[in-house]
Amino acid sequence: MEEAGSMNIFFVYANKLVTPRLTDSILPGITRDSVLALAPQLGYEVEEKDISIDEVLSDIKSGTLTESCGTGTAAVLAPVGELFYKGEKNIINDNKVGKVTRDLYKRLVGIQYGIEKDVFGWFDVAGKI
Known part of the structure; x- marks a missing residue:
């Protein structure tokens, strides 16, 4: 697994976020980096x-993979509710947004809108990202 369409992919195992390591074929996205810092x-x-993909599918079936999301500039964090592979639909978290995805989205958007404190210094001196 490398990406979800053009977004970086994340998988949630209890309280752990797992994402593919960067390679020549994976874009090092700003939103990906932001999620890695916020988590x-x-x-x-x-x-x-x-x-x-075999690991991911096995973890979905066993229930150890509890949710998934893609990250990107336009979507921020978008839940991934199913993976369709080799003719089989694999449902993640009953096709619902998970708590981890919701928490990360809320915090990141909150920082972008100035609702949450920016402890990372992501805003420049003019107060813009």
């Missing part, structure tokens, strides 16, 4: 590693 502040572990 520990919200109490979530992060891990960047190689992830096979």
Whole structure:
């Protein structure tokens, strides 16, 4: 697994966010980097590693993969409710937005709109991202 369309992909295992490590074929997105920085502040572990489709499908079936989302500039964080592979539909989190995705989205958008404190210094001196 590398991406979800043109978005960086994340998988959630309990309180841990897992995303593919950067390679020559994975775009190092700003939103991806923002999620990796925000997650520990919200109490979530992060891990960047190689992830096979077989591993992901097995983890969906066992229930250890609890949610998934894609990150990108326009979408910010978009939940991934199913993976369709080799003619089989694999549903993630009953095709609903998960708590981790919701928490990260709320915090990131809150920082973008000035509702949440920017502890990272992402705003420039003029107060714009």
